[in-house]
Amino acid sequence: MIGGRTRLIDARVSSAAVVRGRLEEAWALLDEGLDLSVAAHSSRNVTLCLAALAQLAVAEGDPRRAALLAGAAGGLRADLRL
Secondary structure, three states: OHHHHHHHHHHHHHHHHHHOOOHHHHHHHHHHHHHHHHHOOOHHHHHHHHHHHHHHHHHOOOHHHHHHHHHHHHHHHHHHOO
């Protein structure tokens, strides 16, 4: 469970970075969180990271990337019944 909490904290820190306009920091944190989630086989955390990355893509003005990430998160959410 500690790993899950760490990834949740990373997601929250990355959200704060977005609010502060530090988008590169947010990408790095979320990318690391996604890698850790995949390595831990945590589908729930992968879904959370993908959703946060989609929001970050919106903040950067990249609607295509945002749609792809949101679609991936939505597909996992549906599969997992979250």
